[in-house]
Amino acid sequence: MAGVRFWREFDTRYRMLATRCSQCGLVYFPPRTVCRKCRRRSVGKMEKVPLPPQGTVLSYTVVHQGLKGFDAQVPYVMAIIEFEGGVTVLGQVVDCDPEDVAIGMEVKPVFRRVREEGEAGVIHYGYKFAPPCFPVCVDESLASPE
Amino acid sequence: MREVAIVGAAMTKFGELWDRSLRDIGLESGMLVLMDAGMETEDVEALFLGNMSAGRFIQQEHIGALIADHAGLADRGIPATRVEAGGATGSLALRQAYLTVASGAHDVVMVGGAEKMTDVSDRDAEETMSFAADQEWEVFFGATLASLYAMMARRHMHDHGTTPEQLAHVAVKNHAHGSGNPKAQCRNKLTVERVLGAGRVAEPLGVLDCSPISDGGAAVVLTTLERAKEITDEPVIIRGSAQASDTLALHDRWSITSQRATRLAVQGALSQAGKELADMDLMEVNDGFTIAEIIALEDLGLAEPGQGGRLAEEGVTALGGDMPVNTSGGLKARGNPPGATGIAQIVEIYDQLKGRAEGRQVADARVGLAHNVGGTGATVAVHILEVA
Amino acid sequence: MDVGILSYGIWIPRHRIATEEIARVWGKDGASMAAGLGVKSKSVPTVDEDVVTMSVEAAEMALRRCHFDRADVGAIYVGSESHPYAVKPSATIVAEAIGATPDLTAADFEFACKAGTAAIQTCMGLVKAEMIKGGFAIGSDTSQGAPGDALEYSASAGAAAFLISSGPDIIARIDHTLSFTTDTPDFWRREGQRYPSHGGRFTGVPAYFKHVVTCGEKMMEAQGTSAEDYDQVVVHQPNGKFPLKAAKSLGFPREQVETGLLTPRIGNTYSGAVPLGLAAILDKAGPGDRVLVVSYGSGAGSDAFDITVTDAIADYHREGDDLVETRIAFNKFIDYATYAKYRGKILMGGGE
Numbered sequence: 095m096a097g098v099r100f101w102r103e104f105d106t107r108y109r110m111l112a113t114r115c116s117q118c119g120l121v122y123f124p125p126r127t128v129c130r131k132c133r134r135r136s137v138g139k140m141e142k143v144p145l146p147p148q149g150t151v152l153s154y155t156v157v158h159q160g161l162k163g164f165d166a167q168v169p170y171v172m173a174i175i176e177f178e179g180g181v182t183v184l185g186q187v188v189d190c191d192p193e194d195v196a197i198g199m200e201v202k203p204v205f206r207r208v209r210e211e212g213e214a215g216v217i218h219y220g221y222k223f224a225p226p227c228f229p230v231c232v233d234e235s236l237a238s239p240e
Numbered sequence: 241m242r243e244v245a246i247v248g249a250a251m252t253k254f255g256e257l258w259d260r261s262l263r264d265i266g267l268e269s270g271m272l273v274l275m276d277a278g279m280e281t282e283d284v285e286a287l288f289l290g291n292m293s294a295g296r297f298i299q300q301e302h303i304g305a306l307i308a309d310h311a312g313l314a315d316r317g318i319p320a321t322r323v324e325a326g327g328a329t330g331s332l333a334l335r336q337a338y339l340t341v342a343s344g345a346h347d348v349v350m351v352g353g354a355e356k357m358t359d360v361s362d363r364d365a366e367e368t369m370s371f372a373a374d375q376e377w378e379v380f381f382g383a384t385l386a387s388l389y390a391m392m393a394r395r396h397m398h399d400h401g402t403t404p405e406q407l408a409h410v411a412v413k414n415h416a417h418g419s420g421n422p423k424a425q426c427r428n429k430l431t432v433e434r435v436l437g438a439g440r441v442a443e444p445l446g447v448l449d450c451s452p453i454s455d456g457g458a459a460v461v462l463t464t465l466e467r468a469k470e471i472t473d474e475p476v477i478i479r480g481s482a483q484a485s486d487t488l489a490l491h492d493r494w495s496i497t498s499q500r501a502t503r504l505a506v507q508g509a510l511s512q513a514g515k516e517l518a519d520m521d522l523m524e525v526n527d528g529f530t531i532a533e534i535i536a537l538e539d540l541g542l543a544e545p546g547q548g549g550r551l552a553e554e555g556v557t558a559l560g561g562d563m564p565v566n567t568s569g570g571l572k573a574r575g576n577p578p579g580a581t582g583i584a585q586i587v588e589i590y591d592q593l594k595g596r597a598e599g600r601q602v603a604d605a606r607v608g609l610a611h612n613v614g615g616t617g618a619t620v621a622v623h624i625l626e627v628a
Numbered sequence: 629m630d631v632g633i634l635s636y637g638i639w640i641p642r643h644r645i646a647t648e649e650i651a652r653v654w655g656k657d658g659a660s661m662a663a664g665l666g667v668k669s670k671s672v673p674t675v676d677e678d679v680v681t682m683s684v685e686a687a688e689m690a691l692r693r694c695h696f697d698r699a700d701v702g703a704i705y706v707g708s709e710s711h712p713y714a715v716k717p718s719a720t721i722v723a724e725a726i727g728a729t730p731d732l733t734a735a736d737f738e739f740a741c742k743a744g745t746a747a748i749q750t751c752m753g754l755v756k757a758e759m760i761k762g763g764f765a766i767g768s769d770t771s772q773g774a775p776g777d778a779l780e781y782s783a784s785a786g787a788a789a790f791l792i793s794s795g796p797d798i799i800a801r802i803d804h805t806l807s808f809t810t811d812t813p814d815f816w817r818r819e820g821q822r823y824p825s826h827g828g829r830f831t832g833v834p835a836y837f838k839h840v841v842t843c844g845e846k847m848m849e850a851q852g853t854s855a856e857d858y859d860q861v862v863v864h865q866p867n868g869k870f871p872l873k874a875a876k877s878l879g880f881p882r883e884q885v886e887t888g889l890l891t892p893r894i895g896n897t898y899s900g901a902v903p904l905g906l907a908a909i910l911d912k913a914g915p916g917d918r919v920l921v922v923s924y925g926s927g928a929g930s931d932a933f934d935i936t937v938t939d940a941i942a943d944y945h946r947e948g949d950d951l952v953e954t955r956i957a958f959n960k961f962i963d964y965a966t967y968a969k970y971r972g973k974i975l976m977g978g979g980e
Contacts, residue, residue: 103376108725124377153398153496155390156443157382161367164382165976166675166969172387172442174491182491184378188676189642191960192443197398205684205725206676207712208381217712219680219721220381227642227949227958 097216105142107220110203112181113140121145121181148202149177149223156192163209171195175223189224201225241342245468245475246625248277249590251458251583254575255425260455262291262298262356263310269352269457269580270311277461278471281312284461285346287320290333290353291579296368298359307352326372326614327528327571329353330582331483331621334460338481338623341462348467353584354457355577365453369578372615374489386450386529388490388616390442393531396497397444400546402534404444408435409552410530411448411572417559418569420599421588425454425575435530449530454575458583460590465628476593479515479607480624482508490616497546499617502539506611509622517541520624521605522592523563524585526613527570533557536611537565540622559600567592567600585610586623593627631755632798632938634696634762635791637689638907639682640894640955643672645967647781653964654776661781666868670784670895672962673770674970679708680718682787682900683768684725690764690791691726693945701728701791702760705750706736707743707899709817709824710770722766732760740815741864742925743767744788744899749805749931751792762793769898774823775973782867784895788903799941800910800919804851804934808843815926826926835928836870837877843930844878844922851934855879859917862888862905864924866896874922887912893956906935908952913937 105111106124114121115129116139122129123145129136154173157164164170171187173195187195188206201223208220250272252265260268266289274281291303300306308320323333330353337351357365370378370385378388396402411430418424430448438446468475484504487493493500510516517540525540527533534548542563543551551557557565568574568588571581589608591597607626613619646669648658662668673682683706691698706718719734737743737750744767751763768787773779792802814835817824827835840863848854855861861880865871868891875885888905890897897904902923909919914937921933948954968974 099376104724109727153391153395155387155394155445156440157384157387157390158440158442159366159384159386161370161379161382161384162363167382170382172381172383172391174391174496184383184489184491185381188674197395204681205688206681207678208676217678217680218380219684219725222381222676227954 097211097218100218108205110145110221111142112145114143115139116141121179123181123183145181146178148200149175151187151195151197151199151201152176152182153197154187154195173223175201186222187224188222189227199225242344243465244338244341244462244478245465246460246478246586246590247463247468247471247475248273248279248461249587250276251423251580251587252456253423254454254456254577254584256358257455258358262294262300262354263306265356265455265457266307266352266354267310269354269459270350273350273459273461279348279461281316283348284313284318284350286318286340286349287311287313288333288337288349288351289320289322290330290582291322292324292326292329292355293368293371294356296371297356297365307354325619327526327578328582328612328614328619328621329579330458330584331610331612331623332582332619334582334586334623335481335483335621337462338478341464348461348463350459350461351583352457352459353580353582355579356455357453357577358455362453377489384442385616386445387442389529389531390445391490392496392535393444396531396535399497402549404436405432406534406549406553407444407449407530408432410527410533411435413552413558414527414566414570414572417567417600418573421569421574424569424573425452426569426573445529445531451528451571451576454577456575456577456580456584458580458587460583460586474594474627476590476625476627478623479626480509480513480622482512483619483621484508486618488615488618497535499535499539499613499620501617501620502536502611502613505620505622506540509624513624515607515624519607520563520609521607522567522589522602523565523609523611524568524588525565525570525611527566527572528576528613530572532613533565533570536613540611559602564602567597567602582612582621585612586625589625593625629756629794630798630801631752631792631794632801633790634793634798635690635694636788636907636910637686637693638786638788638904638952638955639685640786641671641673641677642958642960643674643970644669644959644961645672645964646961649964650781665781666892667782667895668892669961670782671786671897672967672970673785677785678712678770679706679710679768679787680712680721682785683718683722683766683789686766686768686787686789687722687726687764689950690789693950694791694797696762696791696793698727699731700761701726701764702732703751703754703763704728704732704734704766705747705764706766706768707739707747708736708768709738709740709743709898710772711736739929740925740927741866741898741901742923742929742931744903745923745931745933748790748792748933752802752805755792755794762791765790765792767899767903769900771896771898772823772971777823779824779826782891782896784897786894786897786900786904788900788907790903797940799938799944801936801938802933803936804847805931806843806847806850807929807931808839808846809929812928814928831926835926836864836866836924837874839928839930840864840874840922840924841877843932844920847920847922847932847934855884857918858884858920860884860887860909860913861920862902862909863922865889865891865901865905868892890952890956904952910937911946911951911953913941915939915941
């Protein structure tokens with residue numbers, strides 16, 4: 095029943111809704127119910143806001159010894175993404191080759207399968223990040239129309 | 241608060257202890273430390289036990305009672321308390337014991353740390369270590385503990401020009417130190433080339449940038465300074481004990497190339513001890529990954545921010561250098577059973593201050609510092625010991 | 629009331645495998661396989677992509693490209709033959725992910741390769757009856773062919789989402805729709821079976837061609853039109869050959885088929901095939917362009933649509949990342965072993 099613990103966070107896991115402290119304007123992702131700066135003064139004054147549509151890679155790593163459930167993706171890229179306003183989010187970077195990733199690279203969120211609870215269990219969906227799609231043709235003749 | 245001293249310190253060998261269970265390890269470290277302190281079981285008034293994840297490693301919780309039982313303390317019915325804080329588990333157990341004696345609640349307290357990791361597969365063990373990071377917002381997405389430290393390393397390199405060779409020097413130094421420590425898990429010497437050529441775990445970190453999976457136990461006995469003086473002419477006094485926290489998740493930090501909790505904890509411990517970092521004769525520093533030692537030494541104040549990579553490279557932190565760091569071999573070579581690590585650091589400082597660290601003794605060591613980190617820096621404890 | 633497409637979005641996975649690479653593994657002549665099927669390469673989803681993820685990306689793109697309140701999405705139908713769950717709707721996950729919950733109806737459709745167009749018809753009905761302001765019809769598949777089977781050379785992955793609504797902002801008016809349905813066992817997958825089965829050459833004349841051509845003819849008869857009245861035609865495309873032949877039977881020369889013919893480069897995206905072909909046509913269409921659409925689903929049936937592009941398309945965002953051509957060109961070719969890993973064709977150990 096581990097699906098339940100993620101079900102209650104679908105706003106965050108599916109749509110990346112963050113919270114913003116209406117006192118000081120700091121944005122939190124994952125959402126916080128209490129502002130780290132304003133603390134008690136922020137209680138009940140945190141509002142839900144969407145994150146900016148894109149961010150940049152603050153740091154990253156190419157994982158060769160991955161967690162169980164990620165074997166088919168090794169080597170996979172984990173990164174900390176910085177959004178405008180300073181919010182930082184950890185996630186996987188997909189749809190590019192590990193050697194293409196660099197600090198400062200622009201990425202946008204994509205909706206992907208993150209984990210699954212075995213073959214019979216719940217599938218956990220959520221955000222990952224991908225570079226904006228740009229034409230990369232490895233083999234021109236295969237990629238062009240007949 | 242009363243002054244608190246250590247009157248006995250001991251540890252099992254760290255490594256893959258195939259023939260021993262968590263109970264055996266707990267018992268062995270308990271017996272060893274009592275012998276070292278010259279005490280009887282009856283002298284112990286309370287037990288604090290550091291254990292990070294027996295629930296995952298051997299499906300056993302309620303570790304305080306278990307180890308008290310197997311250390312021969314069950315019939316006495318003394319309070320036994322388990323403490324957990326990821327990789328900082330051991331030092332937090334020590335701190336709880338320290339506060340208990342300092343407060344006057346108990347006069348003689350045993351504090352142990354034990355972990356049995358090899359009853360599960362390497363992958364399960366690595367995964368469990370990752371649970372000291374944020375399960376919901378880091379590990380869920382595929383982040384291992386190594387990958388989080390790798391991101392710190394990548395950014396450190398980007399911002400400060402730290403090199404892979406500098407990371408490798410940390411491993412080379414700590415293995416050289418470990419080769420002199422009979423209790424260490426890894427006693428082989430390394431070269432920079434070998435570290436750089438090892439398989440990658442999470443770039444830029446390779447297998448030899450990471451501490452091993454270890455079984456092991458360590459224990460110390462604390463008592464009041466007054467009582468300690470009855471036992472020994474040279475009690476080792478806990479001059480400073482401080483602990484600090486930070487966000488659980490790395491990405492929530494104001495910086496990923498510095499651990500704020502280390503800075504807070506070292507300030508607290510130094511100020512309590514009335515000392516400066518330069519007063520230290522040696523340090524045991526959390527080097528679960530090579531980059532961790534570099535960042536820790538910057539946050540402790542041994543190097544300017546961004547300059548920590550030079551220390552091992554230039555020999556400053558080697559035995560015989562200006563400030564020997566991790567003479568035990570550190571987490572990297574001594575081994576890293578997380579529940580025991582923080583206590584094993586204390587055992588090393590104790591042995592050094594007592595002048596009994598054969599094969600790796602720092603000459604005239606009087607004051608030492610131990611720095612222990614949980615997760616990626618969400619918990620840090622710093623202790624300063626001085627021999628009277 | 630005019631009902632039509634207010635917006636649309638697509639998703640095509642980045643990875644491709646060449647027909648010749650598949651043929652190499654199974655000892656076939658790759659060049660002749662590619663020529664015979666009219667398929668040079670097909671799209672391959674990675675392990676973290678499925679019908680739901682592609683549907684969400686397609687629907688998000690559609691919402692990004694128009695002004696439509698997510699709360700006004702009154703229906704979501706996801707048509708697919710490869711829903712990730714046998715029981716548990718894909719449509720609810722899509723609804724939650726795009727922020728359309730809870731005031732809407734949602735369901736999964738299955739009708740082989742035409743579940744997506746069936747969803748368009750359903751949404752049209754709801755909009756026309758003024759029961760909803762707008763609804764999503766999504767065709768999305770990560771179809772599989774058995775290793776070595778003829779289907780393996782074409783079965784691929786992709787999705788397109790159409791936001792069906794009414795009013796002056798619709799970019800394409802759907803003037804008419806009709807269907808042609810019979811019980812024809814040309815292709816099926818029994819419950820619990822991993823790969824589908826098919827009737828070989830029986831899938832051609834009595835199945836695909838009969839339904840597509842008859843349905844197209846019925847549409848033109850109903851509308852009083854002929855091929856010359858349309859600028860573009862898109863018909864279901866299980867390979868690169870069938871659609872050209874079927875269109876020709878309906879009177880369409882090759883030039884009117886090619887814009888919407890994606891199978892030669894990305895394979896048969898099943899429920900995504902005709903929707904993606906239509907999207908490729910809309911990417912380039914101008915006001916007044918008329919499009920004939922005929923889908924096909926094995927089992928069997930066809931849905932036909934007579935569509936006229938409106939003036940609103942002139943202001944519609946159609947560039948960069950959103951274009952079908954951009955996503956087709958954004959690709960990486962992989963070998964069969966990697967493909968087998970991504971598609972779960974390797975038997976994994978359960979132990980340590």
